[in-house]
Amino acid sequence: MNLKPSHRKALIGFVVLMICAAAGAQTPWHEQPIDELHQQLVGRQISAEALTAHFLDRIDTLDAELASVLALDPTALDQARALDEHLAGGGEPGPLHGIPILLKDNIETRDQPTSAGSLALSSNHTGRDAPLVARLRAAGAVILGKTNLSEWANFRGERSSSGWSALGGQTRNPYDLTRTPCGSSAGSGAAVAAGFAPVAIGTETNGSIVCPASANGNAGIKPTVGLVSRTHIVPISHSQDTAGPMAMDLADATRVLAASMGVDPADEATSQRPDWRAEDLLAALDNASLEGLRIGVMRGLSDFHPDVNQAYDQAVAQLREAGAEIIDEVSLEWPDGxxxxxxxxxxxxxxxxxxxxxxxxxxxxxxxxxxxxxxxxxxxxxxxxxxxxxxxxxxxxxxxxxxxxxxxxxALARVHAATRADGIDRLLAEHEVDLLISPSGGPAWKIDWINGDHFGGGSSTPAAVSGYPAVTVPMGLVHGLPVGLSFFAGRYSEPTLIRAARAFELQRGAVARPSARPGGTP
Known part of the structure; x- marks a missing residue:
């Protein structure tokens, strides 16, 4: 991580201290949801500059062990001041006015290099914003900086370790510093869990939003391929790549997704998206309910830890108690090859x-x-x-x-058939269900550079390969480590998934936030 000079760090800390003292005792800003922060920013109870300084100070003070932030944007405070001046001059605030956001470092921004974690691209300063970033800026967001990632989004070699890059080193899980944050959006997941930004953007080809969101106790949305532009994002797969938000809760992630989506002439996949407005996604939050929903409970999709299966059974019981009709023992087998x-x-x-x-x-x-x-x-x-x-x-x-x-x-035709017509679409129709659920993954494993990752199960493949959406929210803790619950369905089913996942999130209640235990668990 590129740290600020010591004198600037001291100045930021002083500003934050003075603002907090003036405001009196309150919930720390890094624990407040976006809608509360936005109300205070628009009401000019707090300034975008002070809020940005708060998060910069947390990163400078706390990220040395986590290594979640690869580089801070040198213009972050200038961006925030400009937003304050815009509001003071009578300008209309955007839906994300003054909200600091971190970006995975395979997403281009005009103010910073975009490296994908590789030394080969360490000087890749394009001077341009990805359309996704331009939309976030237009909504009023402050681009705080870039997060570390599994180098090349974990598509370089076998026996890799999630969260490691030659440029950024090893990102660690704030629930246990000896354990993985998963990846490839490792820094984005760890930074949100540590309270370094209200939200961070990740990218996914298969599991790279869902897994780090689950392993770090966050909510995450992997949108339908084509809902969010991929232009000026270092790619892997045009049939699977997408960008999406991770946040402390699903409401925050949904608000950022609503500001992110849109048509991009340079990305053909976005031309097929439905004519949604931001309000259509946000309405799913207001209508969060499980009443009347038929939910297919996936079994056997992966080999999960017994305690994950127990947490899953408890989650299914909570869904039933909240009004969902449960159709259990739904299974999906992959064809040979x-x-x-x-x-x-x-x-x-x-x-x-x-x-x-x-x-x-x-x-x-x-x-x-x-x-x-x-x-x-x-x-x-x-x-x-x-x-x-x-x-x-x-x-x-x-x-x-x-x-x-x-x-x-x-090969493309076969995998699309297996995950679409013969996969998710078939299961939804055959069982007459609105959506499917599965554990998002197992608890975070020990970081092991010699042997590489050893996953404890996952369920990202059906949605990833089909290009369909998936939403994950915390399901609970297994031996003090978070595990998520994934909701997935057909193409552009985000409103239904958000409605159901948000209802479960509210029913379940808050999951304990991390304390970054250096000693870890055995």
């Missing part, structure tokens, strides 16, 4: 998409890079880039034959 096909799709799409992204970079030196050049760069800097795991995904992707090849097109 499914996992090989999903990998084939990712390898082909990654090479095509990454080379196109690199070729579009404004920096003429960087724009001459391609996947083959990145492989060579990593070999030349192996002591920094490859100390713990390799680049097998890179090397296999470089050998692919393109997205017009029969091998790719047939």
């Amino acid at each position: 499914f996992w090989d096909d999903t990998y084939t799709v990712l390898l082909h799409e990654f090479r095509h998409a990454l080379n196109a992204y690199l070729g579009d970079l404004p920096d003429t030196d960087l724009s001459q890079l391609d996947l083959a050049a990145l492989i060579e760069f990593n070999q030349q800097h192996a002591e920094l880039e490859l100390p713990w795991f390799g680049q097998e995904h890179f090397e296999r992707a470089e050998e692919t034959s393109g997205i017009e090849s029969e091998e790719y097109l047939e």
